[in-house]
Amino acid sequence: MKILVFTEKPFAPAAVKAIADVINASGNDMELVERGTRADLLNAVKDAEGLIVRSDVIDAEVMEAAPKLKVIVRAGAGYDNIDLQAATNHGICVMNTPGQNSNAVAELVFGMIVMMCRNQYNGTSGSELKGKSLGIYAFGQVGRNVARIAKGFGMKIQALDVFVSDEVMEAEGVTPVHDVNELFSQNDFVSLHIPATPQTRNSIGYDLVMKMPKNGVLVNTARKEVIDEEGLKKALEERPDLRYVSDIKPAAAEEFEKLFASRVFFTPKKMGAQTAEANFNAGVAAAEQSIAYLKDGWNKFQVNK
CATH class of the missing domain: 3.40.50.720 (NAD(P)-binding Rossmann-like Domain)
Structure with a gap:
């Protein structure tokens, strides 16, 4: 299964490596798109079953372009960048990673x-x-x-x-x-x-x-x-x-x-989570949660119904 990591604001290189290691070790495939455009997102998500994002806007248009998508994990606590109702309508589980940042x-x-x-x-x-x-x-x-x-x-x-x-x-x-x-x-x-x-x-x-x-x-x-x-x-x-x-x-x-x-x-941009440690922790947690949901339906941190 493909898990897409799409981040306009990229993870730190160490976090990207750790995320890739976790996903690859699970037998799934990771596609990484950093600093991508809206068109890049709509194209890359077409065959994704999992999606990891940061502050990127994930709305109904994205979900309609992703017929295989089962889970979206926001690497961080806030999730108002994700249309929860649209996710529910599409049968997609949305989770955050509370406490990591x-x-x-x-x-x-x-x-x-x-x-x-x-x-x-x-x-x-x-x-x-x-x-x-x-x-x-x-x-x-x-x-x-x-x-x-x-x-x-x-x-x-x-x-x-x-x-x-x-x-x-x-x-x-x-x-x-x-x-x-x-x-x-x-x-x-x-x-x-x-x-x-x-x-x-x-x-x-x-x-x-x-x-x-x-x-x-x-x-x-x-x-x-x-x-x-x-x-x-x-x-x-x-x-x-x-x-x-x-x-x-x-x-x-x-x-x-x-x-x-x-x-x-x-601050020039939202910087609360902009530390190497928080970046790493949230990214790895998002990868682990995505895998657990795709494998066993684990949804402890689900934020939509």
């Missing part, structure tokens, strides 16, 4: 936080994290790693997640909160880890950001779609003490940078 994303959160606390290292006096409060919005694998690192800085930690019990959070040394307004009003830093869903899109805007304490920092390593950019811009205009850092550029990035200069920072 979580430490990398969490470390990036603190890389950006420290940079902003030290005024982007511009030579002026900054502030420390010890004793400050951090609110974590969604307490999944990334959120838990963020909490682990925050404890090392001596921070006070709160988290909000309707799917995680108070007991689980308390066991991690985290104080649970049950209202998003409290999360924003009670913490010097708020780190977003919510998915982009109909309920969360544009949900972080003026009202919430304005509730943050003086010198508050909002950190987004989730999705840009969860931010109400106009509302955020208004809050930053009215509160010159507030700052915003993000792992993905907002649509109005140039305007934000022009208006707010060193109070905002955006």
